[in-house]
Amino acid sequence: MPVAYLQEIFSSVQGEGPYVGCRQVFIRFAGCNWCCAYCDTPTEPQPATCVVEKSPGYRDFVNLANPMTPGQVAEIIRQYYNLSWHHSVSLTGGEPLLHTEYIKDLIKHLPSTRRGIFLETNGTLPDRLTEVITGIDIISMDVKLSSATGTPTPWDLHRHFIKVARQRELYVKIVVTAETKVEELQKAGELLQELAPQAVLVLQPVTPNCGVIAPPVSRVLYLQEQALKIIKNVRIIPQTHLMMGQL
Numbered sequence: 001m002p003v004a005y006l007q008e009i010f011s012s013v014q015g016e017g018p019y020v021g022c023r024q025v026f027i028r029f030a031g032c033n034w035c036c037a038y039c040d041t042p043t044e045p046q047p048a049t050c051v052v053e054k055s056p057g058y059r060d061f062v063n064l065a066n067p068m069t070p071g072q073v074a075e076i077i078r079q080y081y082n083l084s085w086h087h088s089v090s091l092t093g094g095e096p097l098l099h100t101e102y103i104k105d106l107i108k109h110l111p112s113t114r115r116g117i118f119l120e121t122n123g124t125l126p127d128r129l130t131e132v133i134t135g136i137d138i139i140s141m142d143v144k145l146s147s148a149t150g151t152p153t154p155w156d157l158h159r160h161f162i163k164v165a166r167q168r169e170l171y172v173k174i175v176v177t178a179e180t181k182v183e184e185l186q187k188a189g190e191l192l193q194e195l196a197p198q199a200v201l202v203l204q205p206v207t208p209n210c211g212v213i214a215p216p217v218s219r220v221l222y223l224q225e226q227a228l229k230i231i232k233n234v235r236i237i238p239q240t241h242l243m244m245g246q247l
């Protein structure tokens with residue numbers, strides 16, 4: 001029986017990308033294989049407890065001991081949330097694809113939502129995605145530009161990842177900062193146009209953190225214009241859950 005260390009489980013609205021506003025149950029896995037300068041997520045790989053919000057929006061948290069089995073997580077979800085009126089279950093992180101054996105088992109335990117399993121991933125583990133792709137319905141993949149993360153962009157990993165992810169509904173999210181260069185955005189746009197031209201490309205202005213500065217609106221609009229010359233569906237969507245003070 002696989003086990004995993006989880007950060008939190010809660011029911012809320014999706015705050016990013018084209019599914020913004022959709023109701024989801026979020027399962028946040030602990031630990032990540034990447035290191036982004038603007039990261040606002042705890043990356044402790046083995047937290048002692050998982051925080052569960054029992055009543056959506058009420059902050060009535062309970063701390064449950066880690067690690068947890070898929071059966072335990074499914075039971076928590078059954079106890080506190082009604083999945084039948086949720087859009088989907090979001091597997092998020094950290095990086096959920098560090099836990100593929102766990103995810104395969106977890107999916108078997110979960111009752112139905114309206115749209116199934118939603119994966120939020122940094123797009124750097126294509127072989128891991130292959131292991132679980134048949135159980136995933138929608139993929140939100142990041143392209144990690146070096147100007148934003150402070151780490152070289154893993155172009156080859158992103159290329160391989162898109163080739164696997166395009167079997168499912170896919171959109172790509174790019175966090176843009178005051179340092180984002182047109183050339184790297186163009187390269188990302190060309191990659192998407194080549195491999196998954198129907199996919200939506202989301203430009204997400206960074207929420208300032210750890211000294212990373214957001215670009216001015218004029219710059220974000222300029223970046224969108226440059227990307228639109230390459231790929232047809234490019235949207236600017238900030239992190240909306242923070243605007244409403246939601247998890």
Ligand code: SF4
Nearest residue numbers: 032034036039094122
């Ligand atoms: S990939 Fe996500 S969780 Fe990992 S370091 Fe970057 S922002 Fe944080």
